[in-house]
Amino acid sequence: MNSSQADAYLHRIGAERPQRPTGPALRELHLRHLRTVPFENLSIHLGEEIVLEEERLLDKVVGQGRGGFCYELNGVFGALLTALGYEVELLSGRVYGDEGRLGIPYDHLALRVRTVEGDVWLADVGFGSHSHYPLRYAERGEQADPGGVFRVLDARPDAAGVGGGPAGSGDLDVVRNGEPQYRLESRPRVLGDFVAGAWWHSTSPLSHFTRSLVCSRITEAGGRITLGGRTVTTTDIEGRRESRELATDEEVLTTYQEWFGIGLDCVPTVRNQNPNP
16 A cells, blocks of 8 residues: 555545554544444445455445445455555454354454554454454453443364363454454464455355345444444444334435445445355
């Protein structure tokens, strides 16, 4: 990512270019990204190709004013942070599902970021409802955040005996309000490693992304607005929720435009509503 592309990206999220790659600057960039760039899976249902290449992701998020899911959002945000002088490593995660089962390999992409002060952070702008700010990677106690109370823990071995090891050297579990969210490997990856995971989530009838529509972002007040299909749900900072159904296609398209900055020619519809392959 060159300097002009980075400036365009910063303009997209309403952020100033930080003078140095510091921790406070990272927190500001993280929050502004979550407020501006929605977590959305519309491409899957609009028949758009998802390509995990920096230029394509920049065109989608900055050029087209769109969002994406974890591979796209954290992939391009990591590129921005690198361009701003941060040391960034891509980490592979597996999301916890029903009954505590872990998802597929390369199920999730998160970022390990080192600042100029030497601090290491876990940044994640691609997990939907999650922390508003980066989490301290090496901290094992509770970390309070507007999005909940988080912990980053050394993981115990999974059912296959994988994941344990000396503290700080093995997999990590990211926990929100006492519930495990995903398990991270500590080994760095490259963006191309996640192509198979993105393909699976974009095509498999077992993926929740192929069976539902979602477009969501944090609001300026610290709550969240989500358009799931034709249902708009607003959640305030205290967790109170209100939902309403949109009756017409015009209302749906207007909501995408006004609340998420996404202009569409047609209302996306779920392409796969059958969970069985």
